Amino acid sequence: MDTRAGPVPAEGAWPPPPVREPFSPRDAAARRASAETAAHRREVQAALGRRTAPLWPVHATVRPTTARATRQDWKQVRRLAGLELQHHALVLRRISTAYVVAVAEPCFEAGWSVADxxxxxxxTPQGVRYTHDAVTGIENPGAWFAARLRAWAHQDGTPMRSVDQRRAAETEQRRAEAIAAAQRHAARRSREQTAGVEDGAAGVVARSQDPADRDRRPFRVRWAAQIAAGRAEASGRAGRQ
Incomplete structure (x- = not known):
């Protein structure tokens, strides 16, 4: 028996141990997400801070200009387009550029531009403006971004024609209609001119058959010739009798 041990203290003599707050995986995930969001913001701000001109033309299709583009060329072009999106849409700066490109990639492949x-x-595709200003109250920018683009997709997931593509199609249709109208007008004018030439030729033939047009001698000469012809015809009949 250890005689050095003191008497057992009475209950309540020592203060209770500190209570540790329960650890929540959700809190840890929230802290990690906040750190990633902050890192994405710093990355995007650093890239946009060096922007002195549009990183990609807003009305141009997102594809390399070279004929033999490599995979790295495609990746770089889409990254520039994603950064240009984040420059105009402030809410997209809260997510990474790679995430923006991943969501918008089907639209880029369908020929959409940054402006689209x-x-x-x-x-909306029906031409109705959303009431939300796309600036405040968005807790999950990535999900919000995907939902807005999903509204412009068919049931099979393929993107619809964008606003620039619709305008280009309408312009091409008006151009084709103008060309067709000009061709119809030219054909009608050609038919009218051909008919006019034929009518003029018929008039010339009719006038050429007129004796007055065939014999342009003075009237007195023609009258004397007719009298002489009549006398000659009468003498001939008398001789035959």
Missing amino acids: VLHALDW
Whole structure:
């Protein structure tokens, strides 16, 4: 028996141990997400801070200009287009550029431009403007971005024609209609001119058959010739009798 041990203290003599707050995986995930969001913001701000001109033309299709583009060329072009999207849509700066490109990639492959994607963030395919200003109250920018673009997709997931593509198709249709109208007008004028030439030729033939047009001698000469012809015809009949 250890005689060095002191008497057992009475209950309540020592203060209770500190209570540790329960650890929640959700809190840890929230802290990690906040850190990633902050890192994405710093990355995007650093890239846009060096922007002195549009990183990609807003009305141009997102594809390399070279004929033999490599995979790295495609990746770089889409990254520039994604950064240009984040420059105009402030809410997209809260997510990474790679995430923006991943969501918008089907639209880029369908020939959409940066301006088309920005239009889809504010307008429905039916031409109705969203009431939300796309600036405040968005807790999950990635999900919001995907939902706005999903509204412009068919049931099979393929993107619809964008606003720029619709305008280009309408312009081409008006151009084709103008060309067809000009061709119809030219054909009608050609038929009218051909008919006019034929009518003029018929008039010339009719006039050429007129004796007055065939014999342009003075009237007195023609009258004397007719009298002489009549006398000669009468003498001939008398001789035959």
